[in-house]
Amino acid sequence: MADLGVNIDHVATVRQARGVSYPDPVPAAAIAEMAGADQITCHIRCDRRHIQDRDLEVLAATVQTRLNVEMATDEEMLLLAERIKPHQVTLVPERPDEVTTEGGLDMTQPGVLDEVSAAVARLEAAGIRTAIFADPDAAQVAATVKVGAGTIELNTAAYAEADNDIDRDRELARIASAARQAAKAGLFVAAGHGLHYHNVQPLADLDIIEEYNIGHAIIARAVFSGLEDAVRDMKALLD
Ligand code: PXP
Numbered sequence: 001m002a003d004l005g006v007n008i009d010h011v012a013t014v015r016q017a018r019g020v021s022y023p024d025p026v027p028a029a030a031i032a033e034m035a036g037a038d039q040i041t042c043h044i045r046c047d048r049r050h051i052q053d054r055d056l057e058v059l060a061a062t063v064q065t066r067l068n069v070e071m072a073t074d075e076e077m078l079l080l081a082e083r084i085k086p087h088q089v090t091l092v093p094e095r096p097d098e099v100t101t102e103g104g105l106d107m108t109q110p111g112v113l114d115e116v117s118a119a120v121a122r123l124e125a126a127g128i129r130t131a132i133f134a135d136p137d138a139a140q141v142a143a144t145v146k147v148g149a150g151t152i153e154l155n156t157a158a159y160a161e162a163d164n165d166i167d168r169d170r171e172l173a174r175i176a177s178a179a180r181q182a183a184k185a186g187l188f189v190a191a192g193h194g195l196h197y198h199n200v201q202p203l204a205d206l207d208i209i210e211e212y213n214i215g216h217a218i219i220a221r222a223v224f225s226g227l228e229d230a231v232r233d234m235k236a237l238l239d
Contacts, residue, residue: 004038005041005066005068008040008051009042009050010220011028016050029063040068041213042069042070043070044056046077056086057084059086067086070133071089073115078123088128088131090131091119091130093106101133105140116132124148130150131188132152135155136175140178144182151189152178152190153211154192154209156193158174160199179206190210197217197221
């Protein structure tokens, strides 16, 4: 059975929408672990729109499974990782105005391979495992091996966004092929982005991917699975 990394960013999104102290992603991580999460994932963005430095500090001290922090290769982020020392850093590209991560790190672009190699070397020297978020593409898998990361997280966004069976099957085949290539090259194979309750099973059926990082769909479902109790609790106080 594959591992599940639960991404708790959007608990923090709700908190930041009001600038208050709740809901706190730290207890969300503990609840996810009690429910069987194998890993807690979060993304510290340069604009701090959801996860804050304090969250990382407390999560690093309290997560019982593994803390996987997604971040860009900026100097500020690398310094933060070296200070906080999560179990793993997943390097992702980041564009300031994007709504969410828009694609994998394109290591075929001039300079990116060197920049990512340097970041991986620094993180590994600090005792932090490294993963690369990459599109399911042969050149990106080969580049992930070259930069020295132990894990590739295949970007499943194009698969998740496909709106017809032909495109979905083509994207599934791309992921399967990249996953096989990565496993053969000795990489640990993870996948994520845009996965939800209705699209994850065909990927799981491939039986090649060893870990899934899923956030938005889990937090979105938690809103509805908890809403009835939340309303009842408030009614009880008014009564
Ligand atoms: N993996 C990576 C590298 C991501 O950037 C994200 C989004 O932060 C996820 C997984 C989780 O994506 P989603 O919230 O769509 O499940």
